[in-house]
Amino acid sequence: AQSVTQLGSHVSVSEGALVLLRCNYSSSVPPYLFWYVQYPNQGLQLLLKYTSAATLVKGINGFEAEFKKSETSFHLTKPSAHMSDAAEYFCAVSDDGGTSYGKLTFGQGTILTVHP
Amino acid sequence: SQTIHQWPATLVQPVGSPLSLECTVEGTSNPNLYWYRQAAGRGLQLLFYSIGIDQISSEVPQNLSASRPQDRQFILSSKKLLLSDSGFYLCAWRRRGGNTEAFFGQGTRLTVV
Numbered sequence A: 001a002q003s004v005t006q007l008g009s010h011v012s013v014s015e016g017a018l019v020l021l022r023c024n025y026s027s028s029v030p031p032y033l034f035w036y037v038q039y040p041n042q043g044l045q046l047l048l049k050y051t052s053a054a055t056l057v058k059g060i061n062g063f064e065a066e067f068k069k070s071e072t073s074f075h076l077t078k079p080s081a082h083m084s085d086a087a088e089y090f091c092a093v094s095d096d097g098g099t100s101y102g103k104l105t106f107g108q109g110t111i112l113t114v115h116p
Numbered sequence B: 001s002q003t004i005h006q007w008p009a010t011l012v013q014p015v016g017s018p019l020s021l022e023c024t025v026e027g028t029s030n031p032n033l034y035w036y037r038q039a040a041g042r043g044l045q046l047l048f049y050s051i052g053i054d055q056i057s058s059e060v061p062q063n064l065s066a067s068r069p070q071d072r073q074f075i076l077s078s079k080k081l082l083l084s085d086s087g088f089y090l091c092a093w094r095r096r097g098g099n100t101e102a103f104f105g106q107g108t109r110l111t112v113v
Helices: none
Strands: A004-008 A010-014 A019-026 A032-038 A044-050 A056-058 A064-068 A073-078 A088-094 A111-113 B005-006 B010-013 B019-027 B032-038 B042-054 B055-058 B065-070 B075-076 B088-095 B108-112
Touching: A004 A088, A004 B055, A004 B108, A010 A019, A019 A032, A019 A088, A019 B032, A032 A064, A032 A073, A032 B042, A044 A056, A044 A073, A073 A088, B005 B088, B010 B019, B019 B032, B019 B088, B019 B108, B042 B065, B042 B075, B075 B088
Parallel strands: A010 A111, B010 B108
Antiparallel strands: A004 A019, A019 A073, A032 A044, A032 A088, A056 A064, A064 A073, A088 A111, B005 B019, B019 B075, B032 B042, B032 B088, B042 B055, B065 B075, B088 B108
């Protein structure tokens, strides 16, 4: 079975400050990991994905994430927050093994607030 | 390029009324299809997934059902809505075979009154 835990349902930062959103996963096989962003009343948009190549993954809008197998983590970072980064962020895991049928399991989400 | 359409965007329905939400995918064939429900502060809950026409699997027991009458069409239904069915419903598709992301529709905000 696979699962995702996002630490912190709300994160607040100042504009220009570092953004760090935490994600820990559990998977019985090597995982595929994803970060999505959601703006109010919209669908989810992919920020970046880890698919067993480079452990440091760069995504859109200046975000990146590092896969750390020893810590079972996939934290999302951005060096300098922008007001437009305010949204809800979801971490997701898929093992695509056995009979999972490509199901993505999502964390509970983290709402990012950016203050001027 | 591939696109996913989901409609309607918003829906207000009385308790006990039927429901039909539709999702279609363009630009790909034989996708895996998914229905998720999102409640505030509770992340995304997978409701149904499908690996082919008329092949539907349910993740949780509920008042809803799903059908896939065509390869790229996925329908979420209910015969009688409950208040607890209110939420934001998202359709998604994914290519077979592993390390690809899921692509989401714009969602349907369902309010049962």
